[in-house]
Amino acid sequence: xxxxxxxxxxxxxxxxxxxxxxxxxxxxxxxxxxxxxxxxxxxxxxxxxxxxxxxxxxxxxxxxxxxxxxxxxxxxxxxxxxxxxxxxxxxxxxxxxxxxxxxxxxxxxxxxxxxxxxxxxxxxxxxxxxxxxxxxxxxxxxxxxxxxxxxxxxxxxxxxxxxxxxxxxxxxxxxxxxxxxxxxxxxxxxxxxxxxxxxxxxxxxxxxxxxxxxxxxxxxxxxxxxxxxxxxxxxxxxxxxxxxxxxxxxxxxxxxxxxxxxxxxxxxxxxxxxx
Amino acid sequence: xxxxxxxxxxxxxxxxxxxxxxxxxxxxxxxxxxxxxxxxxxxxxxxxxxxxxxxxxxxxxxxxxxxxxxxxxxxxxxxxxxxxxxxxxxxxxxxxxxxxxxxxxxxxxxxxxxxxxxxxxxxxxxxxxxxxxxxxxxxxxxxxxxxxxxxxxxxxxxxxxxxxxxxxxxxxxxxxxxxxxxxxxxxxxxxxxxxxxxxxxxxxxxxxxxxxxxxxxxxxxxxxxxxxxxxxxxxxxxxxxxxxxxxxxxxxxxxxxxxxxxxxxxxxxxxxxxxxxxxxxxxxxxxxxxxxxxxxxxxxxxxxxxxxxxxxxxxxxxxxxxxxxxxxxxx
Numbered sequence: 001x002x003x004x005x006x007x008x009x010x011x012x013x014x015x016x017x018x019x020x021x022x023x024x025x026x027x028x029x030x031x032x033x034x035x036x037x038x039x040x041x042x043x044x045x046x047x048x049x050x051x052x053x054x055x056x057x058x059x060x061x062x063x064x065x066x067x068x069x070x071x072x073x074x075x076x077x078x079x080x081x082x083x084x085x086x087x088x089x090x091x092x093x094x095x096x097x098x099x100x101x102x103x104x105x106x107x108x109x110x111x112x113x114x115x116x117x118x119x120x121x122x123x124x125x126x127x128x129x130x131x132x133x134x135x136x137x138x139x140x141x142x143x144x145x146x147x148x149x150x151x152x153x154x155x156x157x158x159x160x161x162x163x164x165x166x167x168x169x170x171x172x173x174x175x176x177x178x179x180x181x182x183x184x185x186x187x188x189x190x191x192x193x194x195x196x197x198x199x200x201x202x203x204x205x206x207x208x209x210x211x212x213x214x215x216x217x218x219x220x221x222x223x224x225x226x227x228x229x230x231x232x233x234x235x236x237x238x239x240x241x242x243x244x245x246x247x248x249x250x251x252x253x254x255x256x257x258x259x260x261x262x263x264x265x266x267x268x269x270x271x272x273x274x275x
Numbered sequence: 276x277x278x279x280x281x282x283x284x285x286x287x288x289x290x291x292x293x294x295x296x297x298x299x300x301x302x303x304x305x306x307x308x309x310x311x312x313x314x315x316x317x318x319x320x321x322x323x324x325x326x327x328x329x330x331x332x333x334x335x336x337x338x339x340x341x342x343x344x345x346x347x348x349x350x351x352x353x354x355x356x357x358x359x360x361x362x363x364x365x366x367x368x369x370x371x372x373x374x375x376x377x378x379x380x381x382x383x384x385x386x387x388x389x390x391x392x393x394x395x396x397x398x399x400x401x402x403x404x405x406x407x408x409x410x411x412x413x414x415x416x417x418x419x420x421x422x423x424x425x426x427x428x429x430x431x432x433x434x435x436x437x438x439x440x441x442x443x444x445x446x447x448x449x450x451x452x453x454x455x456x457x458x459x460x461x462x463x464x465x466x467x468x469x470x471x472x473x474x475x476x477x478x479x480x481x482x483x484x485x486x487x488x489x490x491x492x493x494x495x496x497x498x499x500x501x502x503x504x505x506x507x508x509x510x511x512x513x514x515x516x517x518x519x520x521x522x523x524x525x526x527x528x529x530x531x532x533x534x535x536x537x538x539x540x541x542x543x544x545x546x547x548x549x550x551x552x553x554x555x556x557x558x559x560x561x562x563x564x565x566x567x568x569x570x571x572x573x574x575x576x577x578x579x580x581x582x583x584x585x586x587x588x589x590x591x592x593x594x595x596x597x598x599x600x601x602x603x604x605x606x
Contacts, residue, residue: 113585114304114580121561122565127315211566233445240434244430255429
């Protein structure tokens with residue numbers, strides 16, 4: 001038990017630090033992350049610049065924090081949109097059954113047959129540039145798992161006595177769904193949303209790395225890795241290394257938190273596979 | 276598995292049913308692709324004209340649009356495309372100025388080579404690490420392997436690839452940074468291809484590794500706690516025999532059967548790894564097609580990837596039915 005609580009504490013601590021950093025640093029630190037200083041370009045990590053500087057002399061620590069801010073914001077918004085779509089589809093399919101269920105589940109099968117990143121690339125390629133195509137690209141590829149989980153949950157809830165009681169009390173199908181079924185599946189949907197944030201960040205950073213994601217003036221961590229490719233081939237590793245670490249650390253912390261939450265929600269779920 | 280003949284009949288029937296189901300599914304996917312393109316601000320005439328289209332007059336663009344058939348409703352265009360595709364004509368790639376079927380034929384082999392090698396490496400290394408981790412749950416080796424697996428799972432593949440390029444090509448200079456052959460070489464010799472394959476295959480394998488490690492660890496760990504293993508230990512069999520002969524056998528089978536369902540993740544990894552290493556496969560062509568909004572190529576490759584996923588799913592279900600006869604081949 002000890003190692004599990006410790007892992008939870010570490011995850012929570014890291015996540016708190018991450019959220020605090022992306023919220024407070026832009027307000028409290030007077031430095032400009034876009035400030036170009038060609039005299040200080042590609043400095044290795046040192047006392048003045050803990051992460052070094054990039055190819056036009058911008059401080060990488062500051063740029064990473066701002067990049068994480070963009071990635072986290074896009075990731076959270078995209079995960080929320082995907083969860084709302086998935087929850088609505090899953091609840092509808094589960095509560096109504098019949099042809100809406102069959103139609104929605106065929107749609108889920110259809111979308112899962114196309115590889116995620118490929119479908120995502122297709123969407124952003126046609127609708128770019130901008131933030132909303134990226135959000136849409138994540139939502140289109142990530143609502144499936146939530147829809148499946150919520151549908152299964154609704155199906156198991158439908159046979160409970162309190163639903164029977166509501167139906168015999170004269171509640172309409174719509175009312176039963178909105179007042180009795182949806183609130184009961186919200187914890188599972190919330191867990192799905194938290195688990196999805198790292199995936200959304202991953203997806204966004206991959207798109208941005210390919211040059212199809214966020215516009216470069218709103219550099220996310222993926223944009224930063226992409227623009228550092230030239231320096232990397234010249235042997236300067238730090239503009240590539242640090243943005244990647246800024247993707248990995250919050251991902252692991254979020255997975256740790258979500259794993260603990262899942263253990264509480266489904267105590268009999270034995271698998272430790274959280275990602 | 277016992278040595279009875281394989282149930283070819285039921286397996287063939289399952290494959291046939293899936294094939295029949297795949298035809299409408301692929302048709303719907305292509306329909307969705309055309310509908311999405313029609314709903315987007317993407318203009319095929321401007322894409323075809325390239326930078327010359329920026330200053331072109333409206334009537335010139337309209338003429339071009341009519342020539343390309345882009346002024347018709349998307350359902351008509353979809354139907355025409357589908358008809359042509361069935362005869363093997365997938366259209367012309369606007370970015371590469373080649374027939375799409377030519378692009379695919381030239382590149383698909385390299386992608387299969389890369390993905391195949393990476394997959395074999397991931398399965399074998401993943402099995403070894405998973406068994407090592409499962410042997411003593413909670414031990415230092417287990418924690419190291421699991422930690423590595425989660426970190427690899429969280430690490431973006433393109434970032435791993437770039438760091439590999441930096442370390443092995445730029446710093447050590449032992450392996451080439453990308454491409455298929457050395458610059459200036461006209462023909463691809465086996466030795467050159469092999470040395471260019473090492474880094475991308477290793478990185479792609481590393482991105483697929485966590486899943487195998489964690490599932491083998493789970494499967495073998497669970498099997499170690501079950502009766503057959505306890506019985507084998509009680510008979511006094513050596514630890515090695517128990518681990519490899521009993522626990523690994525029953526723990527690995529469910530993992531092996533799921534291999535087919537890993538095709539989407541493999542394609543996702545290949546999209547990024549091929550781009551980082553300029554590997555001339557279809558995944559890097561997909562990214563190129565997307566960047567230049569090369570719709571004919573993008574549409575064909577999306578369909579191809581979907582077909583690959585369906586074949587993978589079929590493979591997984593066939594293996595699953597073989598390994599566990601209770602499941603059967605009814606799906």
